[in-house]
Amino acid sequence: MASFYGDLQHLLPSNYKSLVSSWLEEDCPSFDYGGFVVGESPSEAKLLGKSKGVVAGVPFFNEVFSQLGCSVEWHIHEGSSITPITHVATVRGPIRKILLGERVALNILARCSGIATKASSLVSALRDNGWSGTLAGTRKTTPGFRVVEKYGILVGGADPHRHDLSAMTMLKDNHIWACANNRAADDGGASSVNSVADAIPRAVKAAKAVGGFATKVEVEVRSVEEAEVAIEAGADVIMLDNFTPDGVRSAARKLKEEQRGRSFLIEVSGGLNEGNAADYACPDVDILSTSSIHQGTGIVDFSLKVSLR
Structure with a gap:
């Protein structure tokens, strides 16, 4: 459309x-x-x-x-x-x-x-399944052909998501792990689960400092606990990556109820396609992102x- x-x-x-x-x-x-x-x-x-x-x-x-x-x-x-x-x-x-x-x-x-x-x-x-959220593509596009692929997503009625690394700050697992490893190296020790959790607010703060008020910050998380830390640090979007459908429903409901006073969006990503996307669509999820609508x-x-x- x-x-x-x-x-x-x-x-x-x-x-x-x-x-x-x-x-x-x-x-x-x-x-x-x-x-x-x-x-x-x-x-x-x-x-x-x-x-x-x-x-x-x-x-x-x-x-x-x-x-x-x-x-x-x-x-x-x-x-x-x-x-x-x-x-x-x-x-x-x-x-x-x-x-x-x-x-x-x-x-x-x-x-x-x-x-x-x-x-x-x-x-x-x-x-048709009753979900009113946003379906988005991803940055898994073809080099040199991105503008055409993103344009096709828009014509089809979906959201193109970020176009490039400058469009939004997305702190994925590798970013967080790298921050944790850097901190651990500075402290002379190995990274741990605690250091990863500690790295999230530091990473969000650094991203906000350089991106300014106009650039949203999204954080990929592996658990509700990491999501809570990211929300409290001021993340604008929380990505629940590779959660099960039941895990998504439980986590999204818990975060929206517990963090009612904060403004944030919940995105779900990881292996979504036409055959299973509806399983992840629930009222507490704002965005479903998938490369299946433009890759392959x-x-x-x-x-x-x-x-x-």
Whole structure:
């Protein structure tokens, strides 16, 4: 589902155009032998949706052909669900340029639409189960393709989560262990469970000091006790990572009841997918985060067919 607040392409950074340029260059780094055969005569091609899914990736598709001097007329809105076979758009321009951009444009559209489809499906399943919280992706994205994957998540109606290390301070288990080890080394001893618990408030304080008021701090915890320490230290988001469904329900309820006077969100992550996410969805959980909606997902199949004159 596309955002009802406005056109999502207005979110895109200016560098997405340079990414498209690099993808075109990668696909044709020297001579276009096939293009030489067909020439430059004006032509048009139909973009056909050949499988069920949610269409996403329109601005990237448009930019591919814009850079090649072609135009795209869309016959549906981004975020629409399609069934085979749907005439989704028409591309017009020199035939060589249409074919030059064909594979790059289709690859982007297919992948982005596959992500939007998976995200939309899981959001709908959770809503049907009565859960009103936030479904989010993760930072397990493909290098160089992150902006497309995050965009697909948004079109599908899910939350993209943080885009990069600067978007939010997330103190994961390795951060906490590293702080505990550093403190233990300074004290001339080995780290322990107690030193790990002690490291959480020190890590949160340091993150708050440099991130300022505008940067939220999230802490990954392994137990209710660690979560309590993190909340008291001022963490904005608590991640219950790799808890069982029953463990999540118990921990989330206990934290929300005991820490009623504090403002924080509870996120659940670790192995969530379409088959088990509903087991973790409960009123005390604010966020479910999963890489299953953008990592290893399928595609929506599209083809570009040149019209015969």
